[in-house]
Amino acid sequence: MGIIVEGLSKAFGSTKVLKNISFTIPRGETTVLLGASGAGKSTLLRMLNLLETPDKGTMSIADMAFNFNDSHNSRQLNKQACALRRKVGMVFQQYNLWPHMTVLGNLIEAPVVQGMPKEQATTKARELLERVGLSEKADAWPSSLSGGQQQRVAIARSLMLSPDVLLFDEPTAALDPAITNQVVEVIRELSHSGITQVVVTHEVEFARKIASKVIYLEDGHIVEDGSSDHFAHPRTEAFRRYLEH
Amino acid sequence: MLDLFLNATLMTLGLALSSLVLGMILAGLLALGELSRFRLLRYLTISWVTLVRGLPEILVVFFIYFGVTHLLFLLTDEFIEISPFTAGTVALSLIFSAYASQTLRGAFMAVPRGQSEAAKALGISSVRCFYRVVLPQAWRHALPGLGNQWLVLLKDTALVALIGVTDLLRQAQLLSSKTYEPFTWYATAGAIYLVITLISQHCLDKMKQKTSQHIRTVDV
Ligand SMILES: Nc1ncnc2c1ncn2[C@@H]1O[C@H](COP(=O)(O)OP(=O)(O)OP(=O)(O)O)[C@@H](O)[C@H]1O
Ligand SMILES: [Mg+2]
Numbered sequence: 001m002g003i004i005v006e007g008l009s010k011a012f013g014s015t016k017v018l019k020n021i022s023f024t025i026p027r028g029e030t031t032v033l034l035g036a037s038g039a040g041k042s043t044l045l046r047m048l049n050l051l052e053t054p055d056k057g058t059m060s061i062a063d064m065a066f067n068f069n070d071s072h073n074s075r076q077l078n079k080q081a082c083a084l085r086r087k088v089g090m091v092f093q094q095y096n097l098w099p100h101m102t103v104l105g106n107l108i109e110a111p112v113v114q115g116m117p118k119e120q121a122t123t124k125a126r127e128l129l130e131r132v133g134l135s136e137k138a139d140a141w142p143s144s145l146s147g148g149q150q151q152r153v154a155i156a157r158s159l160m161l162s163p164d165v166l167l168f169d170e171p172t173a174a175l176d177p178a179i180t181n182q183v184v185e186v187i188r189e190l191s192h193s194g195i196t197q198v199v200v201t202h203e204v205e206f207a208r209k210i211a212s213k214v215i216y217l218e219d220g221h222i223v224e225d226g227s228s229d230h231f232a233h234p235r236t237e238a239f240r241r242y243l244e245h
Numbered sequence: 246m247l248d249l250f251l252n253a254t255l256m257t258l259g260l261a262l263s264s265l266v267l268g269m270i271l272a273g274l275l276a277l278g279e280l281s282r283f284r285l286l287r288y289l290t291i292s293w294v295t296l297v298r299g300l301p302e303i304l305v306v307f308f309i310y311f312g313v314t315h316l317l318f319l320l321t322d323e324f325i326e327i328s329p330f331t332a333g334t335v336a337l338s339l340i341f342s343a344y345a346s347q348t349l350r351g352a353f354m355a356v357p358r359g360q361s362e363a364a365k366a367l368g369i370s371s372v373r374c375f376y377r378v379v380l381p382q383a384w385r386h387a388l389p390g391l392g393n394q395w396l397v398l399l400k401d402t403a404l405v406a407l408i409g410v411t412d413l414l415r416q417a418q419l420l421s422s423k424t425y426e427p428f429t430w431y432a433t434a435g436a437i438y439l440v441i442t443l444i445s446q447h448c449l450d451k452m453k454q455k456t457s458q459h460i461r462t463v464d465v
Contacts, residue, residue, distance in 0.1 A: 049366060085368040096363035100381045100459050109377065110367035141459040154363075161367065 002027040002196050003048065003165065008057035008068075010043060017043050019220040021057070025213065027164075030187065030197040032207040034242065035217035041200040044217070045167050048198065049088040050081035062087035062164040086114065089158030093170040095150040097142040103129070103153050104138045111160050121160070128156040132186055148179035155186055166190065168199040172206055184209045204243055207231075216242065246420070253416035254437055256330075260402045260412060263334045265395060268341030275346035280353065297343035303404050309336040310408045333405035341398045348390035352383040385456040392449040396442055413437055 003025040010018040017040045025031050033041045046052040048061060054068045064084050097106050107125035112118055129135045132152040142150055151171055158166060168187075172180040180203070187210045191197060201207050207214065208231050216224035216239045224230060224239040234240040278290030297305065310332035317325045356379050364374035406415035417434035421427035 051362065051366065082368050082370070085366055090363075090366040092359055092363065092366075094357075094359050096357075096359040098360060098363070098378055098382075100385070100456075102459075110364075110369055113369055113373060143460060158367070 002029065002061075003198070004060040005048075006058045008044075008047065008054045008059065010040075010047065010052060010054050017220055018047075018054075021220075021222055023215060023222060023225055025196060025198065027196050028191070028194045029213045030191045030199065030210050031213040031215060032211040033198060033200045033215050033217065034202075034204070034207060034239075036242070037202075039217040040220045041217055042169055045090075045169055045198060045200050048165070048167055049085050049090055050077070051090075053077065086161050087163050088165045088167065089161065089163035090167045091151070091154050091158050091169070091171050093173045095142075095147075095154045095174075097150055097154055097157070099142050101142075102138070103134070103140050103142065103145075106142065106153065107157050107160050110157075114161070124160060125156070128159050129153075131189070132156050133182075146179070147175050148182045151175065151183055152186060155183075155190075159190075163195065165196045165198070168197065168201075170200055170202065172201065172203060180206055204231075249416055249420070250413075250433060250437070253411055253413045253434075254441075256410065257399075257402050257412040257437075258441070260330065260333055260337065260405060260410065261395075261399045264337035264341055264398060264402070267334060268338035268345060268398070271338055271342035272345035272349055275342055276349035276353065279346065279350050294343045294346060297339055302340050302401055303407065305340055306333065306336040306404050306408060309339070329405065329408045329410045332408060333402070333410050337398060337401055337405070340401065341394060344394050344397075345391055348387050348394065349383070351390075352385075352387035353379065355386045356382045381456075388449070388453055388456060392445075392453075395449075396445060399441060399445070400438065 003023075005024075006022045008018060008021040009016070021044060033045065035041050043052055047054050047059070050066075057068050059066045059068070062084065064080065064087070066080070097103075098109070101109065104122065104125055107128065108116075108118065108121040111121045111124070116124075126135065126138060129138055132155060134149060134152055134156070137145060137149065137153070142153065145153065151174075155166075155171075172183050175183065184206065187197060187199065191210070191212070197210075199207070199210060208228075211228045211231070213227055214224070214230050215222055216236075218238055224234065224236050226235065230239070231243065234243060275290055275294060278286050279294070281287050281290075300308075310327070310329060313332070314325065314327060317323075317327075360378055360382065361371075361374050364378050365371070369377075402412055403414040406412055406418065409415075411419070413434045417430040420430045424430070
């Protein structure tokens with residue numbers, strides 16, 4: 001089971017940002033969320049790990065089900081959100097590494113809080129750093145790394161809890177185009193491991209390289225939703241125009 | 246003579262350090278109040294800070310020492326004396342906290358939102374996130390400002406001589422009028438203030454180094 005979202009809506013004050021969104025993402029797919037600025041991509045992504053709470057709809061993700069149609073108790077939801085976030089990792093545009101901890105410290109913080117023995121966390125961290133090609137940087141400070149390296153550390157950090165789903169919000173927007181390929185490689189490698197990935201991006205080229213599925217949003221609606229061959233054969237006029245600009 | 250000055254130095258240090266501790270606690274509370282979600286609490290805190298910062302320091306000291314004794318008398322009809330040391334500590338920590346709260350508030354706001362969001366996204370609780378992620382970074386931003394305010398506090402302790410605490414300044418005064426050697430005694434007091442300041446400065450530099458070790462330094 002991957003991600004199933006039905007009738008999700010969200011408003012900030014009086015602006016409706018997401019309107020009745022439904023989609024299904026099978027396990028192991030790498031889905032790209034495209035759309036113009038302000039379309040609601042980040043908001044949608046942040047709902048998938050409950051950094052934003054939907055107003056309405058149902059959501060099933062990482063074997064947890066949520067129903068936002070009934071009135072819900074916010075304490076209860078908070079607890080569930082905490083549990084969910086251990087199975088749904090997130091990677092941010094600005095990396096958001098903690099600058100006062102070493103690379104290794106960044107990686108082991110969450111698993112150690114959650115009860116993993118420190119040695120075990122350290123071993124796992126070193127394996128993951130090797131996987132993203134940064135094994136020699138374990139003891140470096142984040143500020144001494146390049147943007148691409150920092151983003152790969154951030155990806156490794158989010159993999160420490162062995163998530164079922166990994167969310168990316170514009171992971172390459174702060175990077176040099178030449179460095180983007182480092183992130184492409186990591187995402188491709190991860191997609192072979194069976195993890196479900198959802199990637200928000202503005203860069204069509206980057207999207208083509210990683211996507212097995214694409215969702216195109218416009219003004220809070222899903223306009224196009226299909227496999228990666230929609231890049232070559234857009235079904236809607238709107239998506240075709242978006243790809244061309 | 247020497248032991249008199251030693252006692253006076255300890256008195257000054259005791260005043261300054263206890264005001265620092267109390268003042269830091271108050272400053273933390275005031276900073277939280279100013280960043281609070283509740284508008285009324287925000288306004289009350291801001292007004293309080295504005296009031297304290299708007300008054301001359303000596304007035305705050307007098308007000309706490311004489312004013313509060315009077316107030317207690319009016320309220321309880323009994324004459325309750327508060328010691329000059331206690332009154333001094335309370336007054337100095339009120340003054341310190343009014344300034345330090347501004348430094349703390351700025352320091353907390355200087356930590357980007359993404360820092361705690363990253364912790365949240367990893368299922369880390371907000372309490373844990375506060376003292377593992379936000380506090381260490383805010384501390385680094387706050388340290389230079391707090392260091393300055395500590396040095397100011399150290400010298401403000403001299404105000405308490407006026408309500409009868411035998412601190413460095415008052416001891417120098419007492420000895421001067423007894424021996425008619427004002428230069429010697431005031432210079433001695435000045436030298437001691439200076440030494441304490443230099444030691445503080447040194448400790449602050451050490452702390453600053455420690456909190457900035459992760460910042461890439463550019464050698465010129
Ligand atoms: N916390 C918030 N409070 C109020 N409005 C918000 C908030 N977050 C987002 N919005 C609004 O919701 C709309 C969608 O925002 P969102 O960040 O999801 O867009 P996006 O598709 O990610 O855009 P971009 O490509 O610029 O990142 C925007 O109009 C934005 O102003
Ligand atoms: Mg966005």
